[in-house]
Amino acid sequence: MNTTDSNLPQVRKTIQEVIENRNKALSKYFEALEVVREARFYHGLLSDRTFDVKINGKYICDSEDLPKEKEDIRKALDREVWKYLAEETGLFDLMDEEAKNSFDHSLKEEVLEITEENVMATYAALSERKEEIFYRGIFNVFKYLSKTLVTNDSFRIGKKIILQNYFADSAFHSLQDVERIFYILDKKTPPTYNESVVNYMRMNSIQGIPLADVENEYFVIKSYKNNRIHLIFKRPDLVEKINKVISSWENGSVRLGDRSKSKNWRNKTTIRKSA
Numbered sequence: 592m593n594t595t596d597s598n599l600p601q602v603r604k605t606i607q608e609v610i611e612n613r614n615k616a617l618s619k620y621f622e623a624l625e626v627v628r629e630a631r632f633y634h635g636l637l638s639d640r641t642f643d644v645k646i647n648g649k650y651i652c653d654s655e656d657l658p659k660e661k662e663d664i665r666k667a668l669d670r671e672v673w674k675y676l677a678e679e680t681g682l683f684d685l686m687d688e689e690a691k692n693s694f695d696h697s698l699k700e701e702v703l704e705i706t707e708e709n710v711m712a713t714y715a716a717l718s719e720r721k722e723e724i725f726y727r728g729i730f731n732v733f734k735y736l737s738k739t740l741v742t743n744d745s746f747r748i749g750k751k752i753i754l755q756n757y758f759a760d761s762a763f764h765s766l767q768d769v770e771r772i773f774y775i776l777d778k779k780t781p782p783t784y785n786e787s788v789v790n791y792m793r794m795n796s797i798q799g800i801p802l803a804d805v806e807n808e809y810f811v812i813k814s815y816k817n818n819r820i821h822l823i824f825k826r827p828d829l830v831e832k833i834n835k836v837i838s839s840w841e842n843g844s845v846r847l848g849d850r851s852k853s854k855n856w857r858n859k860t861t862i863r864k865s866a
Contacts (some may be wrong), residue, residue, distance in 0.1 A: 609705075630642075669703070680717075690731075776829045
């Protein structure tokens, strides 16, 4: 593999830095584990009650199986590193809420060790599938919305969509997904959660601010007292792109001429393999 490969996803830090920081953290956690076990041993000579210590919500030093405790710590740390990489490479930008939940669930089942070989191989494979991940997310988001109230026929998005029960988490997630999709199709980096329309509306709701129309460059959100919101789209060109993705996915053809990508996959420092 070349030292730099523009086809691989990109992160702000080189892969060497990520792994170096991970290894240092893991080494310090292992040292701490040994120190705590020793402290509990001497404490136990004086009392039946020793101090309990938790890492990532789990008690450590409560068994004689030191290798297992070290492996539990390794999994907890590597789980967070994989999430960090998914965020930094823009992979999360391409995922709908369902895909993110599936990603989180997979990390609970099995946590691949963070090594240069594993990271390079995993993200090379994901880079090849990023279009599929994004298009599937578009299809899933709007398929879910079509089950509520979508002003279209034959599963084709029209000038607006209607979300019911918008105070529910599912509605907020759907709105965030729609906002993310429009940004990516427009070749722009999606806003962070704190900058998103979803957060603005949620904070207004928490603070008891009266319902009001919200607008960004892609849609106008009109709120109604019957607990519904109307998303009125302002960019028919992007709506048409969404409909092409939906049609292509339904027909089993997901490779469109317009290769929409998150800017995070293009503009961050290329992952470099060690010399």
